[in-house]
Structure formats: structure tokens, C-alpha cells
């Protein structure tokens with residue numbers, strides 16, 4: 001590891017750590033913070049990047065790759081099916097219409113039709129990275145406009161596959177050798193297929209896609225199962241990273257976008273029980289690399305080129321943004337979005353996306369067009385991306401307050417992902433009984449468990465069980481803790497239970513927690529931690545046994561049952577009283593001593609405390625006595 | 636001001652049409668304590684001390700329930716057996732309820748005409764409720780004529796809405812002491828006393844105070 005690398009990392013991280021909080025504080029959002037930081041440290045700012053700067057973009061594109069993997073993971077087939085209307089209709093029309101109009105304009109500006117078509121296709125795409133991040137930060141993902149944005153972005157991401165396949169067919173209008181591609185997806189290197197004729201390349205693309213789908217379906221799950229069985233978390237993280245990197249490499253070898261490959265793998269894995277775990281493992285890497293990506297976009301804005309042709313670049317930026325904006329707005333109205341939601345969509349998506357970097361590089365490499373066309377457009381793309389957060393702020397602050405219909409994300413019932421009201425952590429005998437009761441009564445439960453074998457077995461019975469360590473914040477987020485109402489803790493150790501209680505209290509104060517406890521000690525700890533619903537796992541069972549014992553000894557069934565009810569209530573009360581009294585004793589008593597001290601305390605209280613005569617109403621004895629007195633008196 | 640305690644007993648409120656509506660009215664009425672017995676004691680494990688304390692704090696005790704087999708749902712009977720303890724509610728030492736008032740508000744599937752001598756149910760509802768009337772007497776409570784929502788099976792949503800209106804007026808009037816309990820005593824039912832039409836479909840007059 002060279003000192004140069006460390007210095008680079010230092011510069012990037014410093015820039016991020018300084019700029020992003022400031023931007024967030026000013027309400028500008030993290031994306032703009034990263035972009036500005038990138039400009040500041042870039043070659044046209046402080047110039048801190050040195051020679052390594054060019055590679056960073058390449059490296060950071062991995063953030064986009066990972067993000068698409070995560071986007072894919074979110075896309076269960078069922079969800080895709082539900083959104084099929086907006087995806088195909090709105091998304092499809094957006095891509096087709098924008099491509100057509102942009103290509104026509106480019107053709108009229110003098111490009112040959114092949115180049116015009118290629119440019120049109122590229123400009124039709126928007127930035128999944130920036131838009132999703134910005135919408136999520138504003139809590140707009142689940143509003144109607146947010147969902148429409150998501151659908152359009154998704155169609156665009158998918159549309160890249162045929163675009164990549166079509167590009168080789170459009171080649172032939174430039175004779176020059178490929179210029180220096182800007183921040184490409186490793187296409188600069190010769191790939192396995194670059195020597196093949198166009199039809200064979202197209203075939204290779206299709207074959208690679210098929211390979212990912214089949215591999216994901218039949219190979220990845222057994223592998224993850226085996227890895228999960230080792231119960232080594234870091235191994236799971238490593239496997240997840242290996243998967244993403246491996247697919248990226250494979251895709252590059254056949255000349256396809258790594259982002260698309262991992263996106264596909266994500267979709268294939270979306271239904272697997274390891275989805276939540278994968279999500280939370282990849283998430284931090286994605287976040288970091290995506291930040292780096294935004295930094296790199298900022299740093300890569302070529303101010304020399306812009307200053308050389310300021311009017312051309314400016315005109316192109318405005319032209320592209322206005323064109324995309326208008327088409328988006330028109331389509332949103334056709335699809336009957338409310339005015340403010342239509343505007344949200346139009347203000348969110350008018351930039352050109354990160355795939356443009358990939359596609360311009362690919363186009364140059366495939367000799368669809370040359371650098372004289374690609375380079376100014378790459379600058380246009382970067383600027384349009386940088387403008388997006390500003391446009392969003394403009395929309396939020398100026399436009400939105402003026403449009404009549406206000407729809408907040410909170411009111412929107414049509415969530416992207418249907419969430420269950422109950423999360424059950426731990427699905428052994430205890431948790432599964434709770435889950436079965438709830439399900440039998442039509443209550444949906446999301447189950448988290450970290451025993452791979454059990455997850456596997458339960459899945460075979462058609463249960464929604466996910467593999468993961470439930471006491472982790474990110475996993476809870478992934479499982480929908482923000483939308484859920486109840487959190488049922490049925491984990492197998494008190495330590496993990498308490499961990500989870502603390503995490504939940506800190507991050508999800510709205511969640512009502514119902515916790516299984518093992519014994520008094522544990523119940524005390526949970527009560528102390530502020531969990532009101534605590535259930536000692538052996539209590540009800542032992543009382544049922546005790547009830548039967550009383551019956552076998554000749555007690556009437558109802559009397560025995562009432563006695564157990566009385567005892568249960570009394571016992572619950574005394575645990576709570578004792579919790580209050582324990583206080584500082586716990587500090588100097590060992591746990592084992594504490595257990596005995598508690599037992600002594602409780603046994604002592606039993607002798608005096610239980611109000612066994614609670615059913616006085618059924619006791620006719622005092623009545624008889626009273627009656628006797630009255631009779632005596634009247635006699 | 637009369638402090639009202641409603642002891643409500645319905646084992647399947649989720650299936651109810653009439654009481655579900657009434658409950659909504661009662662729950663948001665100021666000056667009224669609503670005690671949902673089946674919700675508080677799903678295992679019939681009644682907290683006798685709590686119930687007695689509640690009784691002590693109120694002047695008018697309302698038993699509200701659907702008529703089941705010419706009587707109350709089971710939990711309300713359990714409640715009577717356990718809460719009205721000898722030595723507390725009755726007996727030579729039991730005076731806790733003395734001077735309070737008791738009112739029954741119930742719904743019945745049968746129509747008013749069916750509850751007549753010689754008719755389908757052979758007795759009046761007032762007659763069926765005799766055990767409770769006598770219980771009130773034994774505990775030293777004044778027994779008000781019951782308020783009855785007849786023909787529950789045939790009530791339309793409009794009818795139920797109207798019933799809820801009467802229910803609200805009666806409770807408010809009693810709470811605000813706008814009704815003289817002594818003057819009510821002569822009537823068979825509160826419906827008669829207040830000229831509330833019990834039947835379905837006939838126009839109903841508003842409750843007059």
C-alpha cells in the first residue's frame with residue numbers, strides 16, 4: 001500500500017467529512033455536498049488529486065455497481081409485477097420519447113443518424129444514484145411521484161442492456177481510433193468478445209445475462225447456505241463482496257456493464273432468504289463508494305473544456321434538462337399524477353445518469369462516435385448531475401409550496417414494499433408459536449433468524465424467514481422496522497435480547513417491544529431496560545403443570561385453574577416490585593448470588609403475600625353467619 | 636352532575652352492530668367512565684378490588700349488554716357474583732352501594748310486540764330483568780326503568796344511528812341531572828317515559844327533557 005494511496009484516501013475522506021455535514025446542515029443534501037467537495041479537491045480546485053485522480057472515478061463506479069445490486073435486491077418479482085404498469089408505460093414511454101426527440105435534435109444539429117440515435121439513447125437515461133439518494137433523504141421515495149421516479153429509473157436501468165447490445169450495430173460512421181475514454185467501466189481493456197462480429201457480440205451479451213440468471217437461481221443459494229452455516233459474519237460479508245466483484249469482472253470480460261450484471265444478480269436473489277443480510281452487508285460499502293463516485297463526478301468536471309466552449313456547453317445543458325423535464329412532466333400528466341407529484345418527477349429526473357459515462361466510453365470504444373462528440377457531452381452529463389440537487393431544492397422550497405395539492409409521503413398508502421406489522425426476532429420453538437398464532441389470524445410477520453439450517457427448513461414450508469443477526473441496526477431497517485408496529489423478541493440468549501432492546505429503543509422508539517425472558521434475572525433486566533411486555537418462558541407452562549398436579553390431588557378443576565390465575569397475577573406483580581427494589585444490590589452481587597437472593601425474597605413474600613381468598617364473592621360462609629345472626633335477633 | 640359508570644358486556648364486539656355504535660358514543664362522552672368488561676377480563680379473572688373501587692366512585696351504574704337468553708352475557712353474571720360481595724354490597728355490614736342508582740341499557744333481537752303476555756316471548760323484558768331489579772333493591776340502589784333497543788336484528792344502519800342518538804341524549808340528561816329519577820319510577824321502560832319509539836321504521840321523536 002503506497003503512501004500515495006493513503007494520501008489520496010486521506011484527501012477524499014477529509015473532503016467528504018467536511019463537505020457533507022455542511023451541505024446536509026444547509027439542507028442541500030449529501031449528494032451536492034459530495035459533488036462540491038469533488039470540485040474543490042479536483043484538478044480545477046485545489047488540485048490535490050495528483051495523477052491518481054483519473055482512476056478514482058473508475059474505482060468509485062463500483063459504488064454504482066453496488067447500488068444497482070441493492071436496487072435489484074429490493075425488487076422482488078411480486079413488487080415488479082405490481083409496478084408493471086408504471087415501469088412499462090411511464091418508463092417505456094419516457095425512454096422511447098426522449099430518445100426519439102433527442103436523436104432528432106442531434107440529427108438536425110448535423111450528426112449522422114447512427115450517432116444521433118446513440119446520443120439520444122444515452123441522454124434518455126437519468127441518474128439512479130443521485131435521484132434515489134436525494135428522494136430517500138427527503139423521504140419522498142414512497143410518494144406517488146417517488147414511485148413513478150423509481151419505475152422510470154428502473155426501466156432505464158433495464159433499457160441499458162439492449163442499448164449495449166445495439167451499440168455495436170451502430171458503429172461504422174467514424175474511422176478514427178478510440179479517443180481517451182472518460183472514466184469508463186474498464187472497457188478500455190480489450191475484452192474477450194471485442195474481436196467478434198457484431199451479431200456474435202450481441203449473442204455474447206444475451207448469453208451472459210442468461211448465465212447470471214441461471215447461476216443466481218441455482219448456484220448462489222446453496223453457496224450462501226453453506227457460508228451462513230459457518231456462522232462467521234465476516235465470511236458472509238466477504239462472500240457478498242466476492243459475488244459483486246466477480247460478476248463485475250465477468251461482465252467486463254464479455255463487454256457488458258458490471259452494474260447491469262449485479263443488478264440482475266440482485267433481482268435473482270431478491271426472493272432469497274439471505275436478502276436482508278446481503279443488503280446490510282453491502283450497504284456500507286455502497287454508501288462509501290457512492291460518495292466517492294459523487295466526489296469523482298465533481299472532480300471530473302472538465303472546466304477547461306467548459307471554459308473553451310462555455311456557450312455550447314451551457315446551451316447543451318439547458319437544452320437537455322429542459323427537454324427531459326418537459327417530456328417527464330407531459331408523461332406524468334398523461335399518467336394522471338397530481339400536479340405536485342408530476343413536478344416532483346420532472347424535477348427529480350431531468351439529468352443524464354451515470355450510465356452515460358459508461359455508454360459514451362463504450363460508444364467511443366465501439367467507434368459509434370468519437371471523442372469530439374463524446375467529450376463535451378460527458379461534461380454536459382456531469383453538470384446536469386450536479387444541477388439535480390439544486391433543482392430538487394428549488395422544487396422543494398419554491399415550487400412545491402405554491403402548488404395546491406400537497407401529498408406527503410406519510411399519507412401515501414401505496415408503499416413500494418408491503419411491510420408486515422410484526423417483526424419476530426428468533427424463530428425457535430417460542431418465536432414460531434407466536435408467529436403461527438399471528439399468521440393464523442391473518443397478521444403478517446417478518447421473521448429474522450440466524451440459524452441457517454432452521455431458516456432453510458422453515459422456508460420449505462413457505463414461511464417468510466430471513467437470515468440475519470437481528471440485533472443489527474441495518475438489518476432491522478431492511479426488515480422494515482420503521483414501518484412495523486410490534487417487535488417480538490424470541491432470541492435464544494438474554495444478551496442478544498438486551499442488545500436488540502437497546503438498538504430498538506434508540507432507533508425505533510415507536511416500536512412496541514414484547515420480549516421473551518428466561519428467568520427472573522432476565523425479566524428484571526428487561527424491565528429495567530424499559531420493556532413493559534416481558535414473558536418468562538417457563539412461567540405459564542409450569543403453572544399449567546402445577547394446575548394439573550392440584551387436580552390429581554383432588555382439587556376441582558375450576559378451583560385449580562383459578563388458583564393458577566391468582567398465582568400468575570401475583571407472580572407478575574412481585575417481579576415488577578422486586579425490579580424496583582433491586583436497584584444497587586445488583587452492583588455488588590454476582591449474577592448467581594442474585595438469583596438466589598431473588599428466590600429467597602420471593603419465597604419469603606409468598607408466605608405472606610398471596611391473596612388466596614380473592615374469590616370471596618363465591619363464599620357463602622359469611623352469608624350463612626350473617627343470616628344466623630339475623631335469625632337469632634328476630635327469634 | 637351525576638358520575639356515570641357504564642359496565643359494558645359484549646363477548647363479540649367485533650360482530651356487533653348496535654353496541655359497536657353505542658360504544659363509540661359512550662367512550663368519548665365526558666363525565667362517563669366506560670368499563671369494557673370483556674376487554675378487561677378476557678379470562679373471566681375479575682379484579683374485584685378494582686371493580687369495587689370503581690363502583691364507589693360513581694353515582695349511576697349502567698349495565699349495558701345485548702340480551703342473551705333473556706338475561707345478561709356470562710361475564711356480567713360472573714361480575715355480579717364476585718364483585719357484589721356479602722359484607723360489602725349487601726348483608727348487615729354491606730352498604731357500599733346504598734343510595735346509588737342502577738340503569739340497564741340493553742339491545743334485544745325480538746321486537747317490542749313480542750315481549751308481551753300472550754305474545755311470542757310471553758313476558759315483558761322488565762319481567763325478565765327482575766333478578767337484577769331485586770339485586771339493586773337488596774343493595775339499596777334505586778332501579779331506573781331500563782332503556783331497550785328492540786328489534787336489533789332488523790335495524791338498518793339508519794335505525795342504529797337513531798338509537799345512538801337516543802342513547803346519547805339519555806346519558807347526557809342523566810349526567811347533567813336533567814331527568815328526575817323519582818319521576819321516572821312510574822314507567823315500565825325508559826322508552827315509554829321519554830316517548831322513545833322502540834320500533835323500527837316508525838318515525839321517532841327526539842327525546843324531550
Ligand SMILES: Cc1cc2nc3c(=O)[nH]c(=O)nc-3n(C[C@H](O)[C@H](O)[C@H](O)COP(=O)(O)O)c2cc1C
Pocket residue numbers: 650651652653654655700701702703704705706742743744745746787788
Ligand atoms: C347467545 C345469544 C342469545 C340471544 N338471546 C336473545 C334473547 O333471549 N332475546 C332476544 O330478544 N334476543 C336475543 N339475542 C339477540 C341479541 O340480543 C342481539 O343479537 C343483540 O342485541 C344485537 O346487538 P349487537 O348488534 O350489539 O350484537 C341473542 C343473541 C345471542 C348471540
